[in-house]
Amino acid sequence: MSNEVAALKGRLLKSIGRSIYVYRVDCGGCNGCEIEIFAAITPIFDVERFGIKVVPSPRHADILLYTGAVTRAMRMPAIRSYEAAPDPKIVVSYGACGCTGGIFHDLYCVWGGTDKIVPVDVYIPGCPPTPQATIYGFAMALGLLEQKLKETTHVEGEDESVPLIHPGVPYGLRVALERRARRMAGYLQGRACAEAFMGALEAPEPAQVDMRITQLIAKEEDPRRAEIFTQLKLVFTGMLA
Amino acid sequence: MTGSKDFRIGQIYITALNEKMPDAVLDTSWQTDNQVTVTVKLNSLPDAVATLYYEHDGWLSTMVGNDERPLNGNYGLYYVLSMEGAEKCHVIVHAEIPEDSPEFPSVTPKVPAAVWYEREVRDMLGLQPIGLPDERRLVLPDDWPEGLYPLRKDTMDYRFRPQPTTDNETYKFVNDSKVETTVVPLGPLHITSDEPGHFRLFVDGEDIIDADYRMFYVHRGMEKLAETRMGYNEVTFLADRVCGICGYAHSVAYASSVENALGIQVPARGQAIRAILLETERLHSHLLNLGLVCHFTGFDSGFMQFFRVREKTMTLAELLTGARKTYAMNLIGGVRRDILAEQRLTTLKLIGELRGEVKRLVDMLLSTPNFGGRVNGIGRLDPKIARDYSPVGPVVRGSGHRRDTRADHPFAGYKLVDMPVHTQTGCDVLSRTLIRVEEFFDSIAIIEKLLSDTPTGPILTEDFAYVPHKFALGYTEAPRGEDMHWSMTGDNQKLYRWRCRASTYNNWPVLRYMLRGNTISDAPLIVGSIDPCYSCTDRVTIVDVKKARAKTVSYKEMERYCRERSDSPLK
Amino acid sequence: MLKFLKEVLRVGEATQKYPFAPAEICEGFRGRPEHDPIRCIACAACTSACPANALSMKTDADAGTRTWAINYGQCVFCGRCEESCPTGAISLTKDFELAVARKDDLIKRAVFKLAYCRSCGAPFAAAKEVEYVGRILASYATSPEEAERIRANAEVCPECKRKLDVEQIARSNPVQQMETAR
Numbered sequence: 001m002s003n004e005v006a007a008l009k010g011r012l013l014k015s016i017g018r019s020i021y022v023y024r025v026d027c028g029g030c031n032g033c034e035i036e037i038f039a040a041i042t043p044i045f046d047v048e049r050f051g052i053k054v055v056p057s058p059r060h061a062d063i064l065l066y067t068g069a070v071t072r073a074m075r076m077p078a079i080r081s082y083e084a085a086p087d088p089k090i091v092v093s094y095g096a097c098g099c100t101g102g103i104f105h106d107l108y109c110v111w112g113g114t115d116k117i118v119p120v121d122v123y124i125p126g127c128p129p130t131p132q133a134t135i136y137g138f139a140m141a142l143g144l145l146e147q148k149l150k151e152t153t154h155v156e157g158e159d160e161s162v163p164l165i166h167p168g169v170p171y172g173l174r175v176a177l178e179r180r181a182r183r184m185a186g187y188l189q190g191r192a193c194a195e196a197f198m199g200a201l202e203a204p205e206p207a208q209v210d211m212r213i214t215q216l217i218a219k220e221e222d223p224r225r226a227e228i229f230t231q232l233k234l235v236f237t238g239m240l241a
Numbered sequence: 242m243t244g245s246k247d248f249r250i251g252q253i254y255i256t257a258l259n260e261k262m263p264d265a266v267l268d269t270s271w272q273t274d275n276q277v278t279v280t281v282k283l284n285s286l287p288d289a290v291a292t293l294y295y296e297h298d299g300w301l302s303t304m305v306g307n308d309e310r311p312l313n314g315n316y317g318l319y320y321v322l323s324m325e326g327a328e329k330c331h332v333i334v335h336a337e338i339p340e341d342s343p344e345f346p347s348v349t350p351k352v353p354a355a356v357w358y359e360r361e362v363r364d365m366l367g368l369q370p371i372g373l374p375d376e377r378r379l380v381l382p383d384d385w386p387e388g389l390y391p392l393r394k395d396t397m398d399y400r401f402r403p404q405p406t407t408d409n410e411t412y413k414f415v416n417d418s419k420v421e422t423t424v425v426p427l428g429p430l431h432i433t434s435d436e437p438g439h440f441r442l443f444v445d446g447e448d449i450i451d452a453d454y455r456m457f458y459v460h461r462g463m464e465k466l467a468e469t470r471m472g473y474n475e476v477t478f479l480a481d482r483v484c485g486i487c488g489y490a491h492s493v494a495y496a497s498s499v500e501n502a503l504g505i506q507v508p509a510r511g512q513a514i515r516a517i518l519l520e521t522e523r524l525h526s527h528l529l530n531l532g533l534v535c536h537f538t539g540f541d542s543g544f545m546q547f548f549r550v551r552e553k554t555m556t557l558a559e560l561l562t563g564a565r566k567t568y569a570m571n572l573i574g575g576v577r578r579d580i581l582a583e584q585r586l587t588t589l590k591l592i593g594e595l596r597g598e599v600k601r602l603v604d605m606l607l608s609t610p611n612f613g614g615r616v617n618g619i620g621r622l623d624p625k626i627a628r629d630y631s632p633v634g635p636v637v638r639g640s641g642h643r644r645d646t647r648a649d650h651p652f653a654g655y656k657l658v659d660m661p662v663h664t665q666t667g668c669d670v671l672s673r674t675l676i677r678v679e680e681f682f683d684s685i686a687i688i689e690k691l692l693s694d695t696p697t698g699p700i701l702t703e704d705f706a707y708v709p710h711k712f713a714l715g716y717t718e719a720p721r722g723e724d725m726h727w728s729m730t731g732d733n734q735k736l737y738r739w740r741c742r743a744s745t746y747n748n749w750p751v752l753r754y755m756l757r758g759n760t761i762s763d764a765p766l767i768v769g770s771i772d773p774c775y776s777c778t779d780r781v782t783i784v785d786v787k788k789a790r791a792k793t794v795s796y797k798e799m800e801r802y803c804r805e806r807s808d809s810p811l812k
Numbered sequence: 813m814l815k816f817l818k819e820v821l822r823v824g825e826a827t828q829k830y831p832f833a834p835a836e837i838c839e840g841f842r843g844r845p846e847h848d849p850i851r852c853i854a855c856a857a858c859t860s861a862c863p864a865n866a867l868s869m870k871t872d873a874d875a876g877t878r879t880w881a882i883n884y885g886q887c888v889f890c891g892r893c894e895e896s897c898p899t900g901a902i903s904l905t906k907d908f909e910l911a912v913a914r915k916d917d918l919i920k921r922a923v924f925k926l927a928y929c930r931s932c933g934a935p936f937a938a939a940k941e942v943e944y945v946g947r948i949l950a951s952y953a954t955s956p957e958e959a960e961r962i963r964a965n966a967e968v969c970p971e972c973k974r975k976l977d978v979e980q981i982a983r984s985n986p987v988q989q990m991e992t993a994r
Contacts, residue, residue, distance in 0.1 A: 028461060032485025032566045035529065039555065042548035046827045071461055072405065073382035096864065099885030099918065103482060103864040106400045107462040108391060109382070115915070125910045125918060127567055127888035128485065132835040137911035139831060149884065149912050153921040154849040162853050162899050162944050171948050183699045185579035187895035188840060222582035227697055475863035478890050546819065549826050556838065563842035569890035605815045
């Protein structure tokens with residue numbers, strides 16, 4: 001970016017006050033981003049309380065908001081709307097497709113992210129970004145909130161070694177329990193159930209394992225979780241036999 | 242699976258075809274108990290489709306073109322008919338096209354519903370429909386090179402991006418009116434927000450004589466992606482992104498197409514969770530449309546109220562799936578998250594609140610005197626036209642046809658509930674709106690029912706193996722109507738072909754008839770009433786057929802005119 | 813009109829306080845995936861499960877490194893990485909404040925060392941992965957000697973393993989064994 005443009009943008013940010021006019025350019029999105037922008041301007045999130053207003057023409061815009069991976073058919077219209085907006089202007093790339101092309105990044109009818117056709121000032125990731133993420137992104141673009149993410153590179157240290165999960169539970173049993181739990185309740189809730197169950201297995205005094213499992217099931221208030229624990233108990237007793 | 246066992250549903254249609262057209266049928270095979278593919282001679286294709294369509298209560302659900310040259314030396318065409326008469330099932334009329342003469346007799350002259358499908362198969366596979374009058378592109382952009390067919394297996398890599406052939410749009414718009422017109426676009430072209438698409442209205446003064454539109458500005462090449470970069474499970478997440486509003490319906494339709502092809506039995510609890518989430522999606526989608534109908538009729542405070550309440554449905558989605566829109570809940574064989582007691586109780590509380598809130602808002606909307614005046618008798622879809630073009634969802638139900646995939650061909654958890662189907666006979670914007678209102682409250686009842694007796698057991702099965710070159714349909718009733726997917730498995734742990742047809746695809750062709758005879762200030766309202774994933778209309782060219790001049794008006798300007806009805810943009 | 817006014821008065825203030833107060837977010841929300849490089853064995857399960865190619869793994873044999881990277885700008889927040897990770901090194905957080913001005917700030921990398929085959933000396937996997945797998949397999953051993961043999965065997969590349977297997981079979985003279993059995 002040339003110094004002149006940067007200075008102009010700085011001046012825009014200073015003088016913009018509470019009247020930020022945003023023009024949306026959909027370059028070929030799935031509508032998910034568009035509807036979340038709608039959600040951001042309606043009562044629950046209400047970005048208009050910060051003076052941010054969506055306008056119907058690029059000629060009125062301070063900020064251009066690009067959504068969607070740029071499709072072949074939208075290349076020229078997207079460039080034309082950039083040219084139509086008066087300088088200085090801020091370009092925000094919205095959503096995974098806008099930032100990089102997202103899941104569509106390498107397709108034949110797509111040119112890629114917004115920055116393939118116009119210079120971008122701020123990227124808002126998300127698929128789609130939630131209304132809160134939208135508010136944060138705009139606040140960042142306007143210099144009101146600090147950027148949190150930073151590029152990082154971790155380099156493996158000496159003697160880095162990955163601890164085993166539940167070393168007290170035999171590996172084969174752990175895999176069988178996790179697999180059953182995942183089929184019962186999915187990767188998230190299932191894993192939580194498997195963790196609770198293996199916690200009961202691992203406690204000291206192995207002689208009382210059966211009693212602890214019975215207690216775990218009896219104490220559980222959620223009948224569904226109790227059902228899952230019962231299934232895990234079947235896996236456990238099955239592997240013992 | 243070839244043969245004609247008696248217990249299989251759909252035999253009566255095969256018998257009827259054999260009686261009417263002896264020797265036309267070459268083969269029949271059932272993919273599931275109620276999906277039968279019947280192979281006919283290529284020349285008999287139009288008659289076979291037309292017979293099933295008009296004589297046996299068939300509706301055209303989708304058409305699939307498939308490059309099967311590596312398998313058997315031919316291209317395959319599959320016309321999918323949803324049979325809604327005596328025996329409810331799907332009959333797929335299949336014909337083979339030899340490699341050396343890539344053309345087929347067009348079905349469109351006999352069944353108009355086939356028009357977009359045949360234009361698309363010409364774009365994507367280079368198969369020429371002989372007898373199809375419309376020779377324009379449908380899907381591929383104007384700057385795409387001639388003779389490059391993306392879905393042929395031997396043409397190009399899915400990442401190949403040919404140089405643009407033009408920087409200008411070259412699409413020709415069609416006008417059926419009797420007056421000679423010249424189209425001269427005036428003023429600088431500027432794209433105004435919303436989803437891309439280009440409308441052209443042909444008007445006489447304020448009255449719409451005809452309309453034409455150019456869609457597919459967002460064509461990205463998902464079908465090609467699904468058979469190249471991705472494995473079976475990854476495509477469920479791609480299907481989530483077919484549409485940002487009703488993506489989950491696509492994901493379920495895709496997953497069930499593969500499950501049907503391989504005979505995978507998804508556990509009952511997984512099926513019920515799918516149905517609960519599909520209805521959650523319907524809740525937020527219908528509230529979106531009710532909000533927009535307020536917006537288009539100039540009742541913006543109502544729009545804001547509906548969007549305020551809609552956030553409760555978004556919270557519901559976030560609670561059950563971890564995200565507000567793209568649910569990422571499906572795998573082949575089931576779902577990825579369970580509904581535990583905690584989520585169940587919060588869901589019941591939220592939908593209880595929604596029932597009361599939406600009832601109040603709907604009362605408020607229907608008792609607003611201006612509203613009735615704007616939607617009554619506007620955008621009429623004649624039931625006969627609806628019969629010819631196979632539209633889906635509230636659009637077809639608003640014109641008196643009792644079609645709902647959830648009731649006609651129960652899938653997922655809908656086998657566990659009594660599925661009411663609402664129809665209206667007004668055929669107008671009001672009818673379609675009222676149907677959405679009724680369906681909103683049905684959705685709440687369905688979620689309550691499925692949460693009160695959810696089946697127990699697992700939510701996911703992984704006890705299956707992928708077998709190459711099996712194919713079947715998968716379908717859902719999205720908020721906008723039936724979504725139809727057809728998948729064929731491949732021999733490299735990837736799909737051989739995925740055909741995805743969104744509900745709005747079937748609703749666009751009838752829009753032209755709904756616009757005719759209305760005034761241009763009602764156009765955005767009518768477009769909005771088919772709920773096209775928010776109006777896909779970025780600009781509208783208005784052509785005055787008497788003055789023989791054209792003017793391009795920004796969509797926002799049209800929308801403003803629709804709301805305020807003053808200061809016509811034509812002056 | 814009265815109905816509308818009544819509704820507006822009944823509802824009152826509906827707007828959430830964010831960004832002046834923490835956002836109201838449900839449990840289980842799928843936000844920014846957090847990667848713990850210490851727990852990661854660079855097995856690449858997540859990179860092949862990622863539908864958007866937001867995760868990548870590049871091997872540089874000359875430098876002896878394998879670099880894992882995530883691009884938050886390409887991520888679709890589906891959680892498949894969390895689901896496929898065998899060591900719990902990656903999981904989704906509730907963090908949604910991801911906007912950046914510099915595109916490279918969307919990228920997070922972790923560089924791992926490669927393991928070299930005991931037999932032929934060629935690099936074939938991440939050192940941490942080989943060590944982790946060796947440890948798990950060795951836990952099934954019945955004697956310390958067997959454990960050591962298993963661990964050593966894990967440090968051989970697949971190609972050499974195939975070769976060694978064939979040589980071992982040849983040494984055991986299968987033809988004679990079959991004749992004896994007959």
